[in-house]
Amino acid sequence: MNYIATAFVFAFYLTIPQSAFSQNDLIREEKRLASEMYSWANNCVGPCILPKKFLEGGSGKPFILAALKLKEDNKALRVIGAAYCSSACAVLVDKLKSFGGDVCVEKGMLLRFHRAFALEPNPDGSKKYEDTTPTIAVPGAKAWIDANGGIPADGSWIVIPTSIVATQYGYCP
Structure with a gap:
């Protein structure tokens, strides 16, 4: 088993506080998502198209680990099919680009x-x-976020404008 697969298996046990283990449904969902994201990243044929069900995001850790797996396997990622890439989807794009x-x-x-x-x-x-x-x-996206008040403290969205998305992440041809 390679490093990324091992990280998917153990990442959640190492990061979830002990008191959270009473939230069995949430933990089960985390494990399911981690397994699903790893399977997709491992088996997709580049350029990999992110499945639409992941465009709204989810827990961030599986998406970050998927970015590591895509980079490790030198697979390209294409995010298409919606007006928004939200939450952990945006983190996946950001992390893969930064890697x-x-x-x-x-x-x-x-x-x-x-x-x-x-x-x-x-x-x-x-x-x-x-x-x-x-x-x-x-860096350019983070600078824009910082210049525009940062990520809202109340959990609401900050939307990166098309000019920043185009220059910092890139639009598909």
Whole structure:
């Protein structure tokens, strides 16, 4: 088993707080998504087309590990078929580009980022958001986000404009 496959298997056990293990459904979903993303990244034939069901994102870690797998296997990624690539989908595009991978998005597609929410809620039961701004790795996109107030603290979207998407990530031919 290679490093990326091993990372998919163990990443969640190492990063989920012990108190979160009572949330069995969430953990089961994390494992399912990690397995599905790894299988897709491992088996796709480049250029790999991201399945539409992943365009709205999901948990970030499986998408980041998929970016590592695509880069490791030198596979190109094409993100097409929607107006937006959101949440972990946008993180996949950003990470693969920052790793030096070949990635493009459909012309006119926008990337949407938001703060991730923690597995454990605040004491009052409300969602606890984590500052995900430092995870944006492509310098021009991060600079634009920073210049425009950063990723909103309330978990709402910040939408990267087409001019930044085109110059920093690239539109597919």
